[in-house]
Amino acid sequence: MTDFSANDHTTQKAGHEAGMGDYFALLKPRVMSLVVFTALVGLLVAPVPVHPFIGFVAILCIAVGAGASGALNMWWDADIDAVMKRTVGRPIPSGRVAPGEALGIGAALSGFAIVLLGLATNFLAAGLLAFTIFFYLVVYSMWLKRATPQNIVIGGAAGAFPPMIGWAVATGGVSIESLLMFALIFMWTPPHFWALALFVKSDYGRAGVPMLTETHGRDVTRRHVLVYTLLLVPVALGLGLTSIGGPFYMAVAVVMNVWFLKGAYDIWQRDDAACEADKHAVEIKVFKVSLYYLFAHFGALLVEAALRLYGLGGWSW
């Protein structure tokens, strides 16, 4: 099967003129908001101050880079999107934007964001942004997504880079703190996504995308949620012991990890009958907890950085 077979479903509607809103939708604005938040935290908790305008431009470049990779992903996955109910309304399968336009916009914005980030800050940050776009498009979209049910595990790295880029913008380097922020999102993605996969009736199978729930079954997926949540705990707590952590972060991390772990254990204990009986109430709850989990951790890092301004943050006071 080639991707070009999908073009039957994805040619632009005759006479339709795409508006700015259609092009903006190509950039996956909801994903972009998470990228902006985590990149901003990475930048603000770094020990080196950044001029506010340069910080603003850096975050803008990271957001545009993330949006560009979203557009490139939509271009490549247009055949999958056209088959699945959740994605059939996206700009390419609905015929509002031609595939070539999405490719052009994605490529142009990628180049723009990488070059501007390099000129405004440093070339390590620009290199990391370039690698993130490459990873999302080539490693995740082109290679893993259609090849293995572990696609979300390795592909999740693309979403984990933004705080590392934010840190590199400020410090010009990579350190244990930025690596652990990366690891936190990287390890969080699988249980977060699989909790969602357990209660959303997807048509990935019809689209030819191997998802763990469909290739290995729901019991295996439940076990994976628990194992990955367990593996996430030392990463989250370890981050609290670095220079950007502190007692406040640690308290938040302990509470959130116990909460998430309890949810993952509850999911593991269940079977399909129980899920049907309460309409996946536990899975839905754990999915929501996973969202709070990430925001609480990164929010706590921000609070620690703010406390440090008053000589209160960290472990040294």
Added chain:
Amino acid sequence: MVIRVEHELHTRRKGRNAGVGLLLVGFIAIVFGLTVVKVLQLDNIRQFETFDHAPRPQLVPETEVGQ
């Protein structure tokens, strides 16, 4: 044939053209802002000034000015 000042294409693409215009203005603002910030962050602007065949009082070292 009636000559129309505004082609139908202009009306159809009005929103898109306005969007592109705004993006370009934003891009200019970013480049200008970055230039200002980067220049202001330089240690001493005099290090970039050199002889240009005309008297430049600002290039004379302060010790000589004192004499």
